[in-house]
Every structure is written in structure tokens, then in C-alpha cells.
Amino acid sequence: MNLDRAVLAFAGVMILISLALAHFVSPLWLWFTAFIGLNLLQASFTGFCPAAIVFRRLGVPAGSAFK
Known part of the structure; x- marks a missing residue:
């Protein structure tokens, strides 16, 4: 499962x-x-998503939307 x-x-x-x-x-x-x-x-306009930051810190690999 990727970040997106x-x-x-x-x-x-x-x-x-x-x-x-x-x-x-x-x-x-x-x-x-x-x-x-x-x-x-x-998040769709700015690309800033707190959940994406948390999941990234948990080691979930990046997808295409949240790089």
C-alpha cells in the first residue's frame, strides 16, 4: 500500500x-x-496533508500525489 x-x-x-x-x-x-x-x-490545492506526513513518518512508501 502506498501513501496515496x-x-x-x-x-x-x-x-x-x-x-x-x-x-x-x-x-x-x-x-x-x-x-x-x-x-x-x-490538500488537493496545496498538497499539504497532515495524515500524509504521519503515514510517511510511519514508513509508508510515497505514491504519486504526496511526494
């Missing part, structure tokens, strides 16, 4: 978790979903 796929998988899991929390706990968890979406949007 790890970041996308992590974002997808976090979105699904936040949607489940919004459904079962409180709708305020949708703010977390919005934060994840905004982070993905800014």
Missing part, C-alpha cells in the same frame, strides 16, 4: 466513523465530517 491509498483509506474510514457517530450519538458529529472534507479539499 493509505491517506484515502484513512479519510474514508474517518468519514464513515463520523457518520455513524452522527447517526447514533449526536448530529453534531457532522461537523467532524465537514472538517475532513475541508481538509481533503485544501
Whole structure:
């Protein structure tokens, strides 16, 4: 698994978790979903992604998007 796929998988899991929390706990968890979406949007423009930095430090090999 390369860095690109790890970041996308992590974002997808976090979105699904936040949607489940919004459904079962409180709708305020949708703010977390919005934060994840905004982070993905800014990463597409700037190339800066905190999750990519963490995964890179954990030794996940680079993909084409986060070099």
C-alpha cells in the first residue's frame, strides 16, 4: 500500500466513523465530517496533508500525489 491509498483509506474510514457517530450519538458529529472534507479539499490545492506526513513518518512508501 502506498501513501496515496493509505491517506484515502484513512479519510474514508474517518468519514464513515463520523457518520455513524452522527447517526447514533449526536448530529453534531457532522461537523467532524465537514472538517475532513475541508481538509481533503485544501490538500488537493496545496498538497499539504497532515495524515500524509504521519503515514510517511510511519514508513509508508510515497505514491504519486504526496511526494
